[in-house]
Amino acid sequence: MSGFEVEKLCALYGRKQVLFEVTLPALADGEILGILGPNASGKSTMIRCLAREMPASGTVRLDGRDQSAIGRDDWYAKVATMPQMPPAPSALLPTELMWSTARALNLEFSDRELAAHIEAIFLRLGLDELALSPLQTLSGGKRQLVGFALTLIRDPELMLLDEPTSALDLYWRMIVLDLVRDRLTEHGGIAIAALHDLDLAARYCDRLVLLEEGRVLAAGTPREVLTAANLAQLYRVEAEVSDDAEGRLRIHVVRPLSG
Numbered sequence: 001m002s003g004f005e006v007e008k009l010c011a012l013y014g015r016k017q018v019l020f021e022v023t024l025p026a027l028a029d030g031e032i033l034g035i036l037g038p039n040a041s042g043k044s045t046m047i048r049c050l051a052r053e054m055p056a057s058g059t060v061r062l063d064g065r066d067q068s069a070i071g072r073d074d075w076y077a078k079v080a081t082m083p084q085m086p087p088a089p090s091a092l093l094p095t096e097l098m099w100s101t102a103r104a105l106n107l108e109f110s111d112r113e114l115a116a117h118i119e120a121i122f123l124r125l126g127l128d129e130l131a132l133s134p135l136q137t138l139s140g141g142k143r144q145l146v147g148f149a150l151t152l153i154r155d156p157e158l159m160l161l162d163e164p165t166s167a168l169d170l171y172w173r174m175i176v177l178d179l180v181r182d183r184l185t186e187h188g189g190i191a192i193a194a195l196h197d198l199d200l201a202a203r204y205c206d207r208l209v210l211l212e213e214g215r216v217l218a219a220g221t222p223r224e225v226l227t228a229a230n231l232a233q234l235y236r237v238e239a240e241v242s243d244d245a246e247g248r249l250r251i252h253v254v255r256p257l258s259g
């Protein structure tokens with residue numbers, strides 16, 4: 001695995017253009033890229049295009065190979081996507097969903113190995129006691145954790161996560177991103193996550209892209225792009241950016257800017 005490159009990505013819904021020549025920083029093995037931007041700036045659309053769920057023009061290269069040159073089955077084996085919507089409430093059990101996803105991916109696990117693998121994932125995510133509870137009886141946050149568990153079934157080269165922590169409390173937000181980091185450290189790969197939480201973005205992402213109305217406003221390390229001026233332009237908020245006692249970037253949003 002050598003990297004992931006995205007150049008001049010353009011996407012439309014009908015005649016409405018939503019992404020305008022979006023180029024991402026070249027990503028190396030082990031890196032997490034955060035995509036930040038206000039509502040409707042195009043984050044989910046970008047994740048969908050990268051996941052190959054909707055057409056786009058431009059260049060997408062995984063491991064030096066053009067996306068279009070990689071067969072669909074091969075692509076879905078290499079790329080795990082967590083959509084913004086968690087698994088719908090239904091009578092399905094979390095464990096059934098994990099098994100059917102693993103079967104659809106043709107993973108080379110014996111039944112015994114797969115059962116142990118799923119149990120380990122559920123344990124890490126605090127889902128072990130809910131494995132046999134129908135999804136319709138789970139809270140929204142727990143269903144989001146089940147959605148994340150699905151991306152951990154295999155070791156993808158690329159993880160695409162659309163607001164993976166939006167329904168989670170403070171503890172589970174960090175556990176999910178710690179797990180992404182651990183996966184990349186242990187097995188390699190790249191993660192791209194659309195996020196709204198600036199503190200999480202600063203803490204976990206190696207690089208950030210700020211999206212404004214489908215265009216890149218800024219790209220770079222959290223320290224380079226999370227400036228008071230960029231936050232004012234992007235989100236229309238007054239923010240104070242400083243370092244905490246441990247040298248971590250701290251963002252304090254003071255108020256919405258009027259006008």
Ligand SMILES: Nc1ncnc2c1ncn2[C@@H]1O[C@H](COP(=O)(O)OP(=O)(O)OP(=O)(O)O)[C@@H](O)[C@H]1O
Pocket residue numbers: 013018037038039040041042043044045046
């Ligand atoms: N299926 C669709 N058909 C038509 N327009 C769409 C569709 N999905 C999204 N859009 C439009 O594309 C633009 C970008 O939407 P997108 O969902 O990518 O934004 P986002 O940054 O993920 O927003 P949010 O933070 O609210 O989830 C919006 O103007 C939205 O209305």
